[in-house]
Amino acid sequence: MDDSPLFGADLSFHEITEKVSSHTEKKTPLAWYAAFSIANIGLMILLVMIAYLFWNGIGVWGLNNPVGWGYAIVNFVFWVGIGHAGTLISAILFLFRQQWRTAINRSAEAMTVFAVICALVFPGIHVGRVWAAYWMLPIPNQMEMWPQFKSPLLWDVFAVSVYFTVSLTFWYVGMIPDLATMRDRATTKIRQRVLGVLSMGWTGANRHWRNYEKAYLLLAALATPLVLSVHSVVSFDFAVSIVPGWHTTIFPPYFVAGAIFSGFAMVVTLMVIARKVYGLQDIITISHLEKMNIVILLTGTMVGFAYITEFFMAWYSGVQYEQYAFLNRAFGPYAWAYWTMMSCNLFFPQFFWFKKLRTSIPFMFVVSILVNVGMWFERFVITVTSLHRDYLPSSWDYYSPTAVDVLTFVGSFGLFFTLFLLFLRFMPMVAISEVKGIKPEADPHYYDGHGDGQAGNALPTPAPGASTTA
Amino acid sequence: MNALQELIRDVKASMGIFESPNPELHGLLAEFPNPGALYHAAEGVRDAGYKHFDTHSPFPIHGMDDAMGLPNSKVGWICLIGGITGLALGTWLQWWTSAVDYPLNISGKPFFSVEPSVPVMFEVTILFSALAAVAGMFALNGLPRPYNPLFYSKNFARATDDAFFLHIAATDRRFDSEDTRQMLSDLGAQNIEVIRDRGTSELED
Incomplete structure (x- = not known):
């Protein structure tokens, strides 16, 4: 680790x-009710639109003859992509001991x-x-027929539903020790009962920790290839076609980088x-926010590089239709969407080269929102501009969403924030046991005066009562 | 029959479930001031030949398995079995549905071939491995376990907050109320408490 304080360095266990x-035990703040009400309005809009x-x-959507994939697919890819940062942080950074x-x-x-x-709402509806x-x-x-x-598209059903199941399991397993912490602090009978059931009788026993840590490591090792496969399979929905x-072939890595990019922006x-x-x-x-901004800068540059590579490949292929598809993206009727995407994804994150800007809270907040706007437009550009002018000019058309399209998308944010606010209110929002576990004081050798540096880099100070055995 | 009971007792002990025949004496719970002290105490208890003991801490303590003399976790093997099952099931599902039960000729492609089947084979393998790892973890830990005599100790609630405990069960062959207590206090225990198994009925109080 570098010399920046990890976090909670000054806090005791x-x-x-x-x-x-x-935060889960105090009286619900009024501001939470206000935010929850707004999120609920969004959720109601979603339900009414569905x-x-x-x-x-x-027919209530804006789909037309050449453009058979519109907002539903764009929103699906957008939301799945958002999710990927969470798995990256929980699984890949875990394996890299970050x-x-x-x-x-x-x-x-x-x-x-x-x-x-x-995301799963959209393919469903x-x-x-x-x-x-x-x-x-x-x-x-x-007709006793099976799926093809x-x-x-069927691979996608498997990939995304497995991804959901494994993510949910990973999240819950990670929470068990913290739910036990909250159970042991609970003062009301109902909290004790509910948290008692959810924490499964966890007592922090080392006989449990050893299996738990192994299972957690395995889940991380399984979730890592899974998250890479999910967005690759999502990109196959497009790449396997002949549009x-x-x-x-650039789609799988480019989609994965874009997913991590947008997901980190959402986390910020x-x-x-x-x-x-x-x-x-x-x-x-x-320091945490800065590290995430560096990831945004890195993946944003990778995505931008992929945009340019696509142009090069279109030119180099010598295929007229391929070349036209890309020129039409940048200079055709959807040029406004294309340049929104380019500026939000390639241009604005470049400001994170400057340490002053990537550690500025207001600046990173604005850029993180711009990145999500840009990544939504990326999926819009890929889906709509490729379809609206295909091989035959006689079938060309322009796609515009209807109010139902737009309100369904807006409503999906209502669903997201409703769930997220419930999480913040009732669940441990920081992994308590993990934050404790990486404090220098958590290393048993910290107290011997010869710490092995595994748990941190604080100065060793012998503690009383530690030297009673040889 | 006796051998079977012995085996069940050992398996339960490996999960941290110790069933003392005497409800008045379930075990001794000792508190230690920090992870280092707990680590050395566990080494001491291990070296004294105890088997039925466990440490309780708010986070996993690095190296504690060795200090307690515990072998490597078996969760990996369960996960491997899950993964092989998933791979076999994912392959069989695609082959049987598209080549046996209802073969459909799609643009002259083979009814079943490996290449387009890889994504689904992969996803089902991951699903079964992950669920097997978690189910295996719960099974080897004997969880869910809603009742635990340790919950009667008021102090023990801090095991998930900032306290470090060592529990020696009365079922251990070397357990002796006086000698074990003496050993724990020699190891630096700050607070030694007798745990009684009062059963679930009294939890209502």
Whole structure:
């Protein structure tokens, strides 16, 4: 680790417990009700729009003949991508022993689970005949036919549903010790009962920790290839087709980088607000935010590089349709969307080269929102501009969303924030046991005067009562 | 029969479930001031030949498995079995549905081939490995375990906050109320408490 303070360096074990759990125990603040009400309005909009869609059919959306994939697919890819940062933080940074992740991994994992719920709404409702949505699952239909396993769309069903299940499991398993911490502090009978059930009788026994740590490591090792596979499979939905602008081998890595990019931006947006509102500035420090901004800079540059590579490949392929698809993106009727994407994703994150800007809270907040706008437009550009002018000019058309399209998307934010606010209110939003576990004082050899540096780099000070055995 | 009971007792002990025949004496719970003291105490208890003991801490303590003399966790093997099951199931599902139960000719492609089947095989493998790892962890830990005699200790609630405990169960062959207590206090225990197993009925109070 570098010399920056990890977090909570000045907090004792008890203060960490106190700081995190007290937010779930105090009286609900009025501001929470205000935020929850607004989120609920969004959720209601989503439900009403879905009901309206089910009643009338997908004609209420703006889809037309060449553009058969519109907002539903764009929103699906957008939300799945948001989720990927949570898995990256919880699994990949865990495997790389990046201890700073402990301050943010719990809320990032929650974000993953909720973003994937939002994503799963869209494929579920876009099928047209919702009563046949179960055809996506390996259940024989009334003709005793099975799903078509050679289709990337079916791979997607498997990838995203496995991703949701594993993310949810990972999140819950990670929370068990912290739920036990909250159970042992609970003062009301109902809290004791509910947390007692959820924490499964956890007592912090080492006979349990050893299996728990092994299972957690395995989950991280499994979630890492999983998260890379999920967005690769999402990109196959496009790349396996023969539509110019979609049919490229660069898609899987480019989609994964874009997903991490947008997800980290969402984590920054959420953390900037949450640490301020919940007074967690000494657990989620500027140093954490800066590290996330560096990841945004890195992945943003990778995504920008992919945009340029696509142009090069279109020119180098010598295929007229391929070349036209890309020129049409940048200079055709959707140029406004393309340049929004380019400026939000490639240009603005470059300001993070400057340390002053990447450690400035207001600046990073603005950029994180711009990145999410840009990444939504990336999916819009890929989906819509490739479809709206295909091989035959006679079938060209312009796609515009209807109010139902837009309100369904707005409503999905209502669903996301409803779930996220419930999480902040009732669950331990920081991984209490993990934050304690990486304090220097958590290393048993810290007290011997010859710490091995595994748990931190504080100066060793012998403690009384530690030298009674040889 | 006796051998079977012995085996069940050992398996339960490996999960930290110690069933003392005497409800008045479940075990001794000793508190230590910090992770280092707990670590050395566990080494001391291990070297004294005790088997039925456990340490309780708010976070995993690095090296404690060795200090307690515990072998490597078996969760990895359960995860491997889950993964192999998932891979077999994912492969079988695609082959059986598309080549056996209802073969459909799609643009002259083979009914089943490995290449397009890889993504689903991979995802189902991951699903089964992950769920097996978690289920295996719960099974080897004997969780969920809603009742635990240790919960009767008021002090023990701090085990998930900032306190470090060592519990020696009365079922251990070397357990002796006086000698064990003496050893714990020699190891630097600050606060030694007798745990009684009062059963679930009294939890209502």
